[in-house]
Amino acid sequence: MTPEDRFPGPEHPDSGPRHQPDLDVLPYGTYYEPDPNGGYSATGYEAETYSGYGGARYLEQHWPATGPEQGHTVHAQNGPHEQAGYEPTLPDHPSPAHGGHPGPGPQSDDPPTIELGPPLAEPGQPYHPYPAPGPDEPVGPLYVVGDVHGYLDELRTELRHQGLIDADGHWSAGRSRIWFLGDFTDRGPDGIGVIDLVMQLAAEAAAAGGYCRALMGNHELLFLGAARYGDEPVQSTAGTASFLAAWRLNGGQQSDLERLEAHHISWLSRLPAIALEDGHLLLHSDTTAYLEYGESIPEVNDAVHDLLADEGVDEWWDCFRRFTKRFAFRGDSGPTAVRELLDSYGGTRVVHGHSPIPYLTGAVHADDGMPPHVPGPYVYAEDLAVAMDGGVTMEGRLLVSRLPI
Numbered sequence: 422m423t424p425e426d427r428f429p430g431p432e433h434p435d436s437g438p439r440h441q442p443d444l445d446v447l448p449y450g451t452y453y454e455p456d457p458n459g460g461y462s463a464t465g466y467e468a469e470t471y472s473g474y475g476g477a478r479y480l481e482q483h484w485p486a487t488g489p490e491q492g493h494t495v496h497a498q499n500g501p502h503e504q505a506g507y508e509p510t511l512p513d514h515p516s517p518a519h520g521g522h523p524g525p526g527p528q529s530d531d532p533p534t535i536e537l538g539p540p541l542a543e544p545g546q547p548y549h550p551y552p553a554p555g556p557d558e559p560v561g562p563l564y565v566v567g568d569v570h571g572y573l574d575e576l577r578t579e580l581r582h583q584g585l586i587d588a589d590g591h592w593s594a595g596r597s598r599i600w601f602l603g604d605f606t607d608r609g610p611d612g613i614g615v616i617d618l619v620m621q622l623a624a625e626a627a628a629a630g631g632y633c634r635a636l637m638g639n640h641e642l643l644f645l646g647a648a649r650y651g652d653e654p655v656q657s658t659a660g661t662a663s664f665l666a667a668w669r670l671n672g673g674q675q676s677d678l679e680r681l682e683a684h685h686i687s688w689l690s691r692l693p694a695i696a697l698e699d700g701h702l703l704l705h706s707d708t709t710a711y712l713e714y715g716e717s718i719p720e721v722n723d724a725v726h727d728l729l730a731d732e733g734v735d736e737w738w739d740c741f742r743r744f745t746k747r748f749a750f751r752g753d754s755g756p757t758a759v760r761e762l763l764d765s766y767g768g769t770r771v772v773h774g775h776s777p778i779p780y781l782t783g784a785v786h787a788d789d790g791m792p793p794h795v796p797g798p799y800v801y802a803e804d805l806a807v808a809m810d811g812g813v814t815m816e817g818r819l820l821v822s823r824l825p826i
Contacts, residue, residue, distance in 0.1 A: 561596030561631050563699050567798075567809035567820040568602065568638070568774045571609025571674060573618065575813055579821040590618065592625035592633070599626070600698065602774035603638020603705035608672030608814045612644070613680040620688060637692035637725065638705040638774065642741040643668050645689055645729070648681055655738040664738070672814075690729050693722045694744075695766065701824055702768035706775040707750050707806070709758050710743035711766075718766050747776045755802040763805070770805055772824065777812035784817075792816030798826055 564583065569576050580586045587593040601619055606612025619635055626633040646664035654663055695711055695718050696703045704711065715721040728740055749758040750771065759771050778784070781801065784793035795817040799808040811820040 558596075561594065561598055563701075563824045564597065564599040565701075565703065565772055565809055565822055565824060566599065566601045567811055568604040568777075568813065569609070569615050569819060570604055570640070570672075570814050571606055571612040571615060571677070572813050572819055573609075573611040573614040575819040576615060576618065576821075579819050583821050583823070585821070586622070590621075592622050592629055592631070594626070594631060595629050596631040597626070598631055598698070599633045600696065600703055601633075601635035602703065602772070602809055603636040603692075604640040604774060604810075605635075605638075606644050606677050607640045607668070607674065610674065610676075612674060612677040613685065616685055616689070634696070635692050636696060636703060636705050637689070637694050639741060639744040640671070641689050641692060642729075642737070642744060643671060644673070644677070644681075645686065646734075646737055646741060647673060648678060648686065650734045650737070653734055655734050657738065657742070664734070664741075667741075691726065693718075694725045695721050697767050699824065700769045701807075702763060702766055702771045704762075704771060704773045706744050706747060707771075707773045707808070708744065708746040708775075709749050709761060710746055711762065713743060716765055721766075748781075750802040750806045751781060756805055759802050759805040770807060770825075771802075772807045772809060774808075774810040776808060777810045777815055777817060778808050779812045779815060779817055781808055792818075795820075798822050800826060 564585065566576070566579075577586065577590055581588070585592070585594040585597065585599060599622075605615045605619065609615075619633065622633040623635075643664065647668035650664045652663045652665050694705070694714070697718060711721050714724040725740065728736055749755065750773075762771060763769065778795050778799045779793040781799055784795065793812060793816065795811045798820055800806070801808065807826055809820050809822065811818040813819040
């Protein structure tokens with residue numbers, strides 16, 4: 422984990438701005454500026470976000486570039502901050518302390534689910550796949566959402582601003598298509614609320630002939646690992662740690678773990694790691710680690726799902742570690758790394774979350790305490806990559822954007 426993935430977030434619900442060290446990362450691309458007539462207003466965001474990040478200078482000094490993958494991985498250690506004897510307890514999922522490792526995959530007593538949607542109201546209700554457009558009916562527009570990290574109110578505001586939900590929080594975009602790029606939980610106040618909203622929208626979009634889908638981010642792997650393995654030790658290059666310790670150090674919110682239910686686990690565990698839509702290769706992390714899991718998109722997704730279903734804690738930890746790497750697309754070697762992924766998986770441009778745009782651009786907190794300037798998605802690596810993590814946890818913004826950019 423890089424430094425910004427080590428520092429804990431505050432105990433929510435009340436979060437607030439915090440001063441950030443100066444950043445010294447040089448920009449390598451340009452911003453996509455949204456329409457100023459309907460664009461972003463910082464009102465309501467400045468006092469609602471939290472920065473849990475260290476400065477980029479610290480990051481670059483302690484995690485120097487090591488080839489196309491910039492940044493080493495560091496693992497959290499058990500420490501006095503941990504609550505002794507804590508055991509996460511989930512419905513129908515035995516805790517590690519009782520001799521069981523509850524799997525994240527579908528359980529035999531789970532209610533049936535629609536694809537990437539919430540549990541159906543009654544067991545046995547028939548499955549309804551997403552309806553295909555008619556022969557003369559075009560598919561709807563495509564949207565992507567960057568890292569949410571538990572900021573439910575900000576997510577609702579941005580979805581409403583884009584016309585994707587109505588004032589009551591229900592799908593209002595017809596046949597539109599939307600992909601969340603992962604990292605629903607941790608650092609922000611209501612990760613489970615974010616997951617519930619996305620699951621709700623998946624069902625409502627499907628009924629309207631559109632779809633709402635999501636990728637698995639490294640924080641999904643971390644959250645599920647904390648729920649399944651708790652304090653069970655894992656062997657890391659930095660010494661013995663545990664998923665629960667790492668999750669807490671990464672801003673894990675106790676309220677999310679307490680509210681996590683079997684249907685959340687089942688849904689999260691089936692999220693794909695990678696997808697291709699309209700020539701856009703959708704990833705959570707700006708890393709080439711996906712190539713280590715397969716030469717095609719189905720191979721990668723199957724490999725990750727098989728690992729989560731059948732492998733042990735060390736294999737799961739290694740998967741989390743690999744997908745926490747970042748900055749592969751930055752700098753002189755960045756375009757080559759992007760092309761390697763595009764050559765393997767298809768598409769003409771990568772769209773990713775994970776690495777906050779203020780880190781990629783070198784945006785700084787002004788002396789007057791204003792948040793970093795994030796006008797929109799960040800296009801870089803010779804226009805081959807689009808970054809969508811607007812840094813909502815570091816007083817940036819939560820990005821929801823229509824593709825292509």
